[in-house]
Amino acid sequence: MSFVSFLKIFLLFYRVYYLSxxxxxxxxxxxxxxxxxxxxACDEATYQLGLDMxxxxxxxxxxxxxxxxxxxxAACFLDSMASLGLAAYGYGIRYEFGIFNQKISDGWQVEExxxxxxxxxxxxxxxxxxxxxxxxxxxxxxxxxxVKWVDTQVVLALPYDTPVPGYRNNIVxxxxxxxxxxxxxxxxxxFNVGGYIQAxxxxxxxxxxxxxxxxxxxxxxxxxxRLKQExxxxxxxxxxxxxxxxxxxxGSTEFVRLDLSTLPDKVAIQxxxxxxxxAIPELMRILVDIEKLSWEKAWDIVVxxxxxxxxxxxxxxxxRWPVDLFQNLLPRHLxxxxxxxRRHLERITKLYPGDxxxxxxxxxxxxxxxxxxxxxxxxxVGSHAVNGVARIHSEIIKNxxxxxxxxxxxxxFQNKTNGITPRRWLVMCNPxxxxxxxxxxxxxxxxxxxxxxxxxxxxxxxxxxxxxxxVKQENKMKFAAYLEEHYKVKINPRxxxxxxxxxxxxxxxxxxxxxxxxxxxxRIRKEPSKSWTPRTIMIGGKAAPGYHTAKMIIKLITSxxxxxxxxxxxxxxxxxxxxxxxxxxxxxxxxPAADLSEQISTAGTEASGTGNMKFMLNGALTIGTMDxxxxxxxxxAGEENLFIFGMRxxxxxxxxxxxxxxxxxxxxxxxxxxxxxxISGGFFSPAQPDLFKDLINMLMHHDRFKVFADYEDYIxxxxxxxxxxxxxxxxxxxxxxxxxxxxxxxxxxxxxxYAREIWGMEPTLEKIAAPDDPR
Ligand SMILES: *Cc1c(COP(=O)(O)O)cnc(C)c1O
Ligand SMILES: *[C@@H]1O[C@H](CO)[C@@H](O)[C@H](O)[C@H]1NC(C)=O
Ligand SMILES: *[C@@H]1O[C@H](CO)[C@@H](O)[C@H](O)[C@H]1NC(C)=O
Ligand SMILES: *[C@@H]1O[C@H](CO)[C@@H](O)[C@H](O)[C@H]1NC(C)=O
Ligand SMILES: *[C@@H]1O[C@H](CO)[C@@H](O)[C@H](O)[C@H]1NC(C)=O
Numbered sequence: 001m002s003f004v005s006f007l008k009i010f011l012l013f014y015r016v017y018y019l020s021x022x023x024x025x026x027x028x029x030x031x032x033x034x035x036x037x038x039x040x041a042c043d044e045a046t047y048q049l050g051l052d053m054x055x056x057x058x059x060x061x062x063x064x065x066x067x068x069x070x071x072x073x074a075a076c077f078l079d080s081m082a083s084l085g086l087a088a089y090g091y092g093i094r095y096e097f098g099i100f101n102q103k104i105s106d107g108w109q110v111e112e113x114x115x116x117x118x119x120x121x122x123x124x125x126x127x128x129x130x131x132x133x134x135x136x137x138x139x140x141x142x143x144x145x146x147v148k149w150v151d152t153q154v155v156l157a158l159p160y161d162t163p164v165p166g167y168r169n170n171i172v173x174x175x176x177x178x179x180x181x182x183x184x185x186x187x188x189x190x191f192n193v194g195g196y197i198q199a200x201x202x203x204x205x206x207x208x209x210x211x212x213x214x215x216x217x218x219x220x221x222x223x224x225x226r227l228k229q230e231x232x233x234x235x236x237x238x239x240x241x242x243x244x245x246x247x248x249x250x251g252s253t254e255f256v257r258l259d260l261s262t263l264p265d266k267v268a269i270q271x272x273x274x275x276x277x278x279a280i281p282e283l284m285r286i287l288v289d290i291e292k293l294s295w296e297k298a299w300d301i302v303v304x305x306x307x308x309x310x311x312x313x314x315x316x317x318x319x320r321w322p323v324d325l326f327q328n329l330l331p332r333h334l335x336x337x338x339x340x341x342r343r344h345l346e347r348i349t350k351l352y353p354g355d356x357x358x359x360x361x362x363x364x365x366x367x368x369x370x371x372x373x374x375x376x377x378x379x380x381v382g383s384h385a386v387n388g389v390a391r392i393h394s395e396i397i398k399n400x401x402x403x404x405x406x407x408x409x410x411x412x413f414q415n416k417t418n419g420i421t422p423r424r425w426l427v428m429c430n431p432x433x434x435x436x437x438x439x440x441x442x443x444x445x446x447x448x449x450x451x452x453x454x455x456x457x458x459x460x461x462x463x464x465x466x467x468x469x470x471v472k473q474e475n476k477m478k479f480a481a482y483l484e485e486h487y488k489v490k491i492n493p494r495x496x497x498x499x500x501x502x503x504x505x506x507x508x509x510x511x512x513x514x515x516x517x518x519x520x521x522x523r524i525r526k527e528p529s530k531s532w533t534p535r536t537i538m539i540g541g542k543a544a545p546g547y548h549t550a551k552m553i554i555k556l557i558t559s560x561x562x563x564x565x566x567x568x569x570x571x572x573x574x575x576x577x578x579x580x581x582x583x584x585x586x587x588x589x590x591x592p593a594a595d596l597s598e599q600i601s602t603a604g605t606e607a608s609g610t611g612n613m614k615f616m617l618n619g620a621l622t623i624g625t626m627d628x629x630x631x632x633x634x635x636x637a638g639e640e641n642l643f644i645f646g647m648r649x650x651x652x653x654x655x656x657x658x659x660x661x662x663x664x665x666x667x668x669x670x671x672x673x674x675x676x677x678x679i680s681g682g683f684f685s686p687a688q689p690d691l692f693k694d695l696i697n698m699l700m701h702h703d704r705f706k707v708f709a710d711y712e713d714y715i716x717x718x719x720x721x722x723x724x725x726x727x728x729x730x731x732x733x734x735x736x737x738x739x740x741x742x743x744x745x746x747x748x749x750x751x752x753x754y755a756r757e758i759w760g761m762e763p764t765l766e767k768i769a770a771p772d773d774p775r
Pocket of ligand 2: 270
């Protein structure tokens, strides 16, 4: 998970500022009704007006301002912060175009622009009175009065506010998204050069900043526009925070000076991923250049104020900005980063004299053809705490990727396991299950998910088992009807719904799933009369538009589907569906209907995952590797209640040492060989037999994610899944063990930990009395 980031600032008045380049909110209407307890009243009112609530809900566009897990997490955090009574603000960019809409045409992904604001957005309110200027380009002047950044180009940041209601506590927080506006005089100083018309047209240059979300998940693309976006949101938000601070009753000049030096006691900036890393040099610039503090004092404040969360181990996600780009766009920030690095390396030289290699490894500046700034190193050096997003991920960070930094400052390193909000991901999307649970243990679990443990008392209760199974069956029927209506595909609601939905990525190993499908297909064809457990395998997810391999994976899935679904020998026993345009709204529909959740990344590659938690909470069983939060899910539910297979992190590391040889697996395992030969021989692409040669070549010769190494174990594990599915009662009992073990994965728990362990504030479930509330 990568392309999100946030920053939290907790001020004197218990305010948390959460800054992110992504907020993957989805729809708002039903969530608002659930949190405000208005669902019944609205149903009734719309009924009387002759309207259908579900139809109304379906008209709302998704707010798709995120790529995947990371952006969705930010949205879950907003819900939890409001529900826990924290005065929190979400800050981000109001992209005019969110994540693209995915169309499948002839089996290929085609992207369409997400014009989500076309009909307006009823949830937002523009606040032009709080517009702030953000500077770019220009040059630096070193004067007797200090450093000045001059001749800059100004872009205005116009805020739009959206309410974020807490769960039935009468608290409403604000999400503030910035939109870029050109100032009226933009480019007009050069009037005579381009002329008036051209100057007005060029306003787009400035307003491009908030035009579109970069559609990469876990991948760094070093584009100038992206760097502008990152600085835009950091600079606008820090100004807003300081404005609010100065407007407070401590706003006299004397006090402000005083307060700034005690900033870390009142303010915490959480850098979620490196995207808001510019907060470090920007805060230095404000403190040194504007507030005139000494470097040492300012640096001490910055480090004690900032904390950094790393979200992925994938090296391709690491932000490494070319120095030239900075020099041009943010010249003063580059100077500041150089000075931070000079002092940082000085410290290392003292501790490890002569260890030149260590200096090179730990420098914020990477030498090479193109000099680059390593933003993760900047974040570690500029923060007092560094954490991963699942226990296993935190260990990896300490022991491998940031080992040098861990050796330097071991006390900085921590862990905080991710979570999801039970409001959207249970109460709202799966009301049937929420109701069945509430009938047994009451409704308090919605705010205190640990109470799900009480369900263990009912694990042998036949009526409860039946109720849980019945809700699942109803959800499956509903989803099957939805697929038939919208995509004209007919599926068998009695078959096992085997679901893998997430961004398409090599490390998430949709290809391993494909190999299982082909193997199952070949087995059924070989012995058609055996009693197979019927499966509907659904795979969904968007590929980044520039990610060729991911797009080929989609084409492979749809091609396999074309063959399998039309083979009369196989019939109802196996169906393969590609779920088009996976997004929050579709997740809300498919997850409650899933029997089996596929979480099959190579151990050590998925930092946490949050999709895995949504499935668990909605009564699907997990087939997965010991990766990310799967490890903790197995711990909470009991490892015997998940289908765990494959290499552990240690095995992967051992294999890396000795070398991974895909070809040897291919030669040794006949069913694997058969599947690969079918793909490469054009069995699934008769019109173009060599269509998948790049995929084949990758799997056989340079597969970083070792698909074949886990193939055998995965297939065996899937056999166990099929066998258990034949016994609905045992299956459902296992489901209940899983639901009962979900408590830890509430984002309320994650946020409470951040609040207590990092920001020093106490979350509360207290309800604020409403004006007409008798209490
Ligand atoms: C939860 C969620 C994700 C994250 O899924 P992972 O399986 O953790 O990668 C991605 N996209 C959407 C729409 C989600 O709701
Ligand atoms: C930051 O966001 C990620 C998801 O992108 C989440 O896993 C992590 O816990 C968050 N960090 C903090 C400090 O809340
Ligand atoms: C921004 O807008 C201008 C004018 O419409 C356009 O020419 C330019 O290509 C856009 N993109 C970027 C990255 O500046
Ligand atoms: C987190 O740290 C690892 C190790 O340096 C790095 O590979 C990864 O890209 C980092 N994530 C981000 C988004 O910077
Ligand atoms: C993770 O956090 C727990 C408690 O929150 C702690 O006991 C454990 O040592 C931490 N692990 C790492 C790797 O930091």
